Each structure stands twice: as structure tokens, then as C-alpha cells.
Amino acid sequence: MKKRFILFSLLLMCSIGICLAQSENEKVFEKKEAALTQKLQQSFEENNYQEVEKNSKALIALFNEQDKETQKRHSWVLQSYYYNLACAQSMLKKKEEALKSFRLAWQNGCIDYQHILRDTDLDNIRKEKEFEEILAQIKKEGDYLYILQKSPRYAKNEQTDTLPRFTYAAPNDSNLVKVRQYFQLDSVAGNGDEISQIKNILTFIHNKIKHDGQHGNPQQMNAIALAEACKDGSRGLNCRGLATVLNECYLAMGFKSRFITCMPKKYISDCHVINAVYSSTLNKWLWIDPTNNAWVTDENGTLLSIQEVRERLRDGRPLKLNEEANWNNREKTTKEEYLDNYMAKNLYYVNCALRYEFGTEDKKYSPDNYIALMPEGYYNEMEKGSYIVYDDAWFWQAPY
Incomplete structure (x- = not known):
């Protein structure tokens, strides 16, 4: 199962990104992040969820070490770190920790509703009341087909x-x-x-x-x-x-x-x-x-x-x-x-x-x-x- 950080990279491929001047600290952060992300990818491919948990926590720690400006410009990455952490903890049957990580993923912007519905790594916490409550909130922002279907119609005969x-x-x-x-x-x-x-x-x-x-x-x-x-x-x-x-x-x-x-x-x-x-x-x-x-x-x-x-x-x-x-x-x-x-x-x-x-x-x-x-x-x-x-x-x- 491809995880959130992979999906988010594909989304960025379609964005109209604006290139901004980077500080040296930011460049160092991106280099370290890339190395850890590669390890995370490998651990997912090997179904080694202990390593997934370890690498996800390392990425969160790396982010927290950064200056405020770097954190601001890369704030979107936290959702993927916490989402991957929730998946690993779910698979390791650490339900309380997984629910906490899942909530933090949502609070940091994770609203990919359809992916969450399909992700079998979350099955061990899917029936938990807290998970259902968070998912109901995510649906309001991340069930894009539902949002589109609820949108108003166009006006006709506008001047x-x-x-x-x-x-x-x-x-x-x-x-x-x-x-x-x-x-x-x-x-x-x-x-x-x-x-x-x-x-x-x-x-x-x-x-x-x-x-x-x-x-x-x-x-x-x-x-x-x-x-x-x-x-x-x-x-x-x-x-x-x-x-x-x-x-x-x-x-x-x-x-x-x-x-x-x-x-x-x-x-x-x-x-x-x-x-x-x-x-x-x-x-x-x-x-x-x-x-x-x-x-x-x-x-x-x-x-x-x-x-x-x-x-x-x-x-x-x-x-x-x-x-x-x-x-x-x-x-x-x-x-x-x-x-x-x-x-x-x-x-x-x-x-x-x-x-x-x-x-x-x-x-x-x-x-x-x-x-x-x-x-x-x-x-x-x-x-x-x-x-x-x-x-x-x-x-x-x-x-x-």
C-alpha cells in the first residue's frame, strides 16, 4: 500500500509551485528529509512496520528541530509524517498511539478521505469510536466527490x-x-x-x-x-x-x-x-x-x-x-x-x-x-x- 507521503508527492507534481529562495538550513533539512524518506519507503516495501514507526518519528523530530521559517514553508509535510506513523502503529496494534497519530495527521491537514477509506493499514483502528469521529470530520473537507455534488448549480441567463x-x-x-x-x-x-x-x-x-x-x-x-x-x-x-x-x-x-x-x-x-x-x-x-x-x-x-x-x-x-x-x-x-x-x-x-x-x-x-x-x-x-x-x-x- 502506497502511503501518504508518496501520494502527496504526486499531488505536488500538479501544483503551480512558486520557487522561493532557500536558506542553507532549509537545504540541509531537505537533504536529511530525503534520506529519511527513502528509508521510510524501503521499510514500507519490506512491511517492516517497526522501522516505519522509527523513521516516521525521526522525520517528526527533524521537522521540530527546524527554525520557524523552515517549518512554516514545509508545514504540509507533518500530515504525511503522522499519517505514516498512524499506519505503522495500527499495524503494530498500538491502538491508542495510532489514534493519537491519526488525529495529529488530520489536525495538520490530512484530509485524503478516499485514500483513508481504502488503506488497509488502518483496519486495526477503523472500528474505534475515536477513528470514526475523526473520519466524519475529514469527510466534510476531504470527500471531494461529496463536496462537488453538494455544490450549487451555475446561474443561467446571467447578464x-x-x-x-x-x-x-x-x-x-x-x-x-x-x-x-x-x-x-x-x-x-x-x-x-x-x-x-x-x-x-x-x-x-x-x-x-x-x-x-x-x-x-x-x-x-x-x-x-x-x-x-x-x-x-x-x-x-x-x-x-x-x-x-x-x-x-x-x-x-x-x-x-x-x-x-x-x-x-x-x-x-x-x-x-x-x-x-x-x-x-x-x-x-x-x-x-x-x-x-x-x-x-x-x-x-x-x-x-x-x-x-x-x-x-x-x-x-x-x-x-x-x-x-x-x-x-x-x-x-x-x-x-x-x-x-x-x-x-x-x-x-x-x-x-x-x-x-x-x-x-x-x-x-x-x-x-x-x-x-x-x-x-x-x-x-x-x-x-x-x-x-x-x-x-x-x-x-x-x-x-
Whole structure:
């Protein structure tokens, strides 16, 4: 069973992290933490729960030795330390200690409700009254599908006359012509129909540039500069960088496309950025995710939009993830973890840019070049300065 610290690392891979200057103390802490985490991983793999307990306690002690600034910037790690400790103590049948550690994991931010439900290492304390009480509190914050299903609906017929319009650069733009040539997109797309070309370009970018959420993206945020930075294979891009590259590839081939930031109700550790590309064949925007080489269909195999996926999650209708979906060609992406949990968290509201062109985010546009679609009656301060709309029909308007 993979433990919390592993899952949290995967979440960070999708975040829009900001690189800050590190102190020498912080660098030493991270080096020691990495060594202890490796030992912890090995002890989990060997099912040596005495060593798991020992290494988890060592990580907690290491954290407590740090200065306040380092602790503040790494405060999220405590939840994983205490969660792993709770798992080890549960397996060692130290019930009182395990319950105490589990409570501390929750108090320090551990709310991965679906993972907790599945984690067999906690079975020895699962029927304890204290465990049930803590889990009930976690459900309120961490059962993301439940939270999404309880969210308000969008407003209809909202007054939108004063809102700006979405714009998309034409494929004959000189910089987009360079993108088309750089990635050899005519060959990549192939001679098939529109849908096959959209999928071919997605898979090409997914295979060409690995997903890497452990580092910030390069300073230049256009498709060619981003690809060049990753050319030697020593690094990749986070989800926003990948979606930026793919977006410009679609624009270069004449597809109207946006990169969409999918946001949780309450920002905890991360969000996720994917693409919406407009299909003239289906007359709608399609869910396209370069991080996971993913698209989503209904029970009949019809490709779905981000909006359609969100509403099907809300009302429990069937969703299917493509068989090819994977992370870095190393791990299969499953519908249960990806859609029912991770994206259920990140579809509470969405935001995107209003202008799409080569180097959209190189332009350093002010916040009012961005617009967020929120459920009626909801507002998030993270979107301060951006346009806010509650009418999903306006937000997902056709580009033609």
C-alpha cells in the first residue's frame, strides 16, 4: 500500500509551485528529509512496520528541530509524517498511539478521505469510536466527490454583455507557424479525422515532455522555449507548462484551444491544469489532459467536455477514462483515482485566460485577462482582480 507521503508527492507534481529562495538550513533539512524518506519507503516495501514507526518519528523530530521559517514553508509535510506513523502503529496494534497519530495527521491537514477509506493499514483502528469521529470530520473537507455534488448549480441567463470576449490566435501567426514547424505537427497530427488529430497531438506532447511537478517551469512560457528547456530529458514541466505547450500546438494547427485551471473549493496543496480543445465535429469543447494523456467519454464512447464531466460527477452518471491514460508512461491512470477523487476535488470551479496566443503567459497580462467560472453564490479570493462569471453557457461558448 502506497502511503501518504508518496501520494502527496504526486499531488505536488500538479501544483503551480512558486520557487522561493532557500536558506542553507532549509537545504540541509531537505537533504536529511530525503534520506529519511527513502528509508521510510524501503521499510514500507519490506512491511517492516517497526522501522516505519522509527523513521516516521525521526522525520517528526527533524521537522521540530527546524527554525520557524523552515517549518512554516514545509508545514504540509507533518500530515504525511503522522499519517505514516498512524499506519505503522495500527499495524503494530498500538491502538491508542495510532489514534493519537491519526488525529495529529488530520489536525495538520490530512484530509485524503478516499485514500483513508481504502488503506488497509488502518483496519486495526477503523472500528474505534475515536477513528470514526475523526473520519466524519475529514469527510466534510476531504470527500471531494461529496463536496462537488453538494455544490450549487451555475446561474443561467446571467447578464454578460459587459464581459470581454475570448480570442484565439490564427494558425498563420508567424510564431505559431514556427511552433508548427518546430514540432513537425503536420506529420504528428496525421491524415485522419479531426478527433484522431487532436488525440495524436496530445499523445505526442505527453510522450515528448515528461511531467515534472518538483520544479518550477522555465522563465519563458511559450511552447518552443518550454520544449527546448526539456530537450535533454533532465527535466520536465508541471501541468501548467504541459498544457501551455499543447495549447499552442493546437492553435498552430488551427484548433481553437484553451488551457483551463481546475480549482478546488478550498485550496489545500494543488490544483490541476488541462486543455479544452474545440471540436467542430462534435460542436463542443473536449477534455484533454497532457499530464495523463487523458480524455473522457460517456458510456457510448462519445468524448466529453470539462463541463459534461463535472455534471456527470455531480449526478452520478457513467464516465469512462481512455485505456491509454497514464502518468509519464510509468503508471496507469485510473478512473477511480483520477476522476472520482483527484478531479472531483479540482472541478469545484475553473478559470482560464481570455486571450490565447503564442506565449500567452509571457505577456505578463494583468489579472483582468483571466476569468473564472464559479457555482452560483460562491466566491474565492484567489481570483481577485479577474472577471467572475456564474453562467456556464457563456463561459463555454463556441469560438465561432
